[in-house]
Amino acid sequence: AQSVTQPDIHITVSEGASLELRCNYSYGATPYLFWYVQSPGQGLQLLLKYFSGDTLVQGIKGFEAEFKRSQSSFNLRKPSVHWSDAAEYFCAVADPVRDSWGKLQFGAGTQVVVTP
Amino acid sequence: SQTIHQWPATLVQPVGSPLSLECTVEGTSNPNLYWYRQAAGRGLQLLFYSVGIGQISSEVPQNLSASRPQDRQFILSSKKLLLSDSGFYLCAWSRTEAFFGQGTRLTVV
Numbered sequence: 001a002q003s004v005t006q007p008d009i010h011i012t013v014s015e016g017a018s019l020e021l022r023c024n025y026s027y028g029a030t031p032y033l034f035w036y037v038q039s040p041g042q043g044l045q046l047l048l049k050y051f052s053g054d055t056l057v058q059g060i061k062g063f064e065a066e067f068k069r070s071q072s073s074f075n076l077r078k079p080s081v082h083w084s085d086a087a088e089y090f091c092a093v094a095d096p097v098r099d100s101w102g103k104l105q106f107g108a109g110t111q112v113v114v115t116p
Numbered sequence: 117s118q119t120i121h122q123w124p125a126t127l128v129q130p131v132g133s134p135l136s137l138e139c140t141v142e143g144t145s146n147p148n149l150y151w152y153r154q155a156a157g158r159g160l161q162l163l164f165y166s167v168g169i170g171q172i173s174s175e176v177p178q179n180l181s182a183s184r185p186q187d188r189q190f191i192l193s194s195k196k197l198l199l200s201d202s203g204f205y206l207c208a209w210s211r212t213e214a215f216f217g218q219g220t221r222l223t224v225v
Contacts, residue, residue, distance in 0.1 A: 034213065043122075043206055043216035044160075051212075090160065102150045102210025106160040 002027050004093050006107035013081050014115050021076040021110050023091030031093035032101060033074040035065055038088045038109075047089075050074060051096075061085070086114040118143035122207045122217030129224055135180075135194040137220050139207030142188065147209035149190040151182055154219075155203040166190060197224045 003026045013019050025031060032051050036044040048059025055067040065076045074091060088111050092104040122139045129135060141147050151163045162175045164182035172182050179198050183191045190207060202224045207217040 036216075041219070041221070043218045044208075044214075046213050046215075049213055092160075101212050102148050102208055102214040103162060103165060104152075104160075104214060105162075108159045 002093075002105060004091055004105050004107040006089075006091055006110050008110045009108065010111045010113070012113045012115060015083050016080050019076075019078045019081045019085070019112065021089050021091075021112070023074045023076065023107060025072050025074065025091075025093050027072075027093060029096055030069060031096055033065075033067060034092040034094070034104065035059065035063070035074070035076045036090045036092060036106075037061075038090065040087075044090065047076070081112075081114055083114050083116070086112055088112070118209070118215065120207060120209055120215055120217045122205075122220060124220060125218065126221045127223070129197050129222065131199055131224055132196045135192070135197050135201070135222070137192040137205055137207075137222075139190040139192075139217055140188055141190075141209045144188070144209070144211075146187060147211070149184065150208040150210070150214065151190065151192050152206040152208060152216075153203045154206065160206070164192070199224050 005024045007022050034049045035047040038044050047063045048057045050057045050067050057065050063078050067074050088109045090109045091107040094100050094104050119142045148167050150165045152160050154160045166172050166184045180194050205220045208214045
């Protein structure tokens, strides 16, 4: 069965420290991969996406993600976290078929808390 | 630029009452449209999607229905709400990525 796993439900990080959020997927073929961020009570904002090509993807707000086919992973990183990065982060996949970009399967999310 | 509007932002409804949530998209034509639900402890789940007027696909069996009466309008409905319908409902449209609305917090009491 297809699945998206975010192993860490909750992460606490100090402001200025680095952050890495893990995402693993189980899919028949390499899916389209996305990371979204959700602030409390808000909708989702796209941080970055991977369809093909360079496996290191740069996104907004200083985030990047690396696609590793051998590990079926798409981990999100940020070198130095700001207090405003406190939010919930979702990894999502979509079937690699045209017009399926909005049909997303989400991981359970990782709640990030930033301490002073 | 494209924008997506979703209302109301919050809603408290009694069990057995009807529901109508509306979503509209501006600045694009013939978008693919989606309804997602975020229930406590269950993550985000795709409920419905639509590739055109009157074309609705349901992803999971449930107490809800969706309609698309106009190109950029997507409505989520229920005739009789259940307690289990409580959650955060998100509308989205897509091109090469999905753009989400601000969501509706529905509490069924």
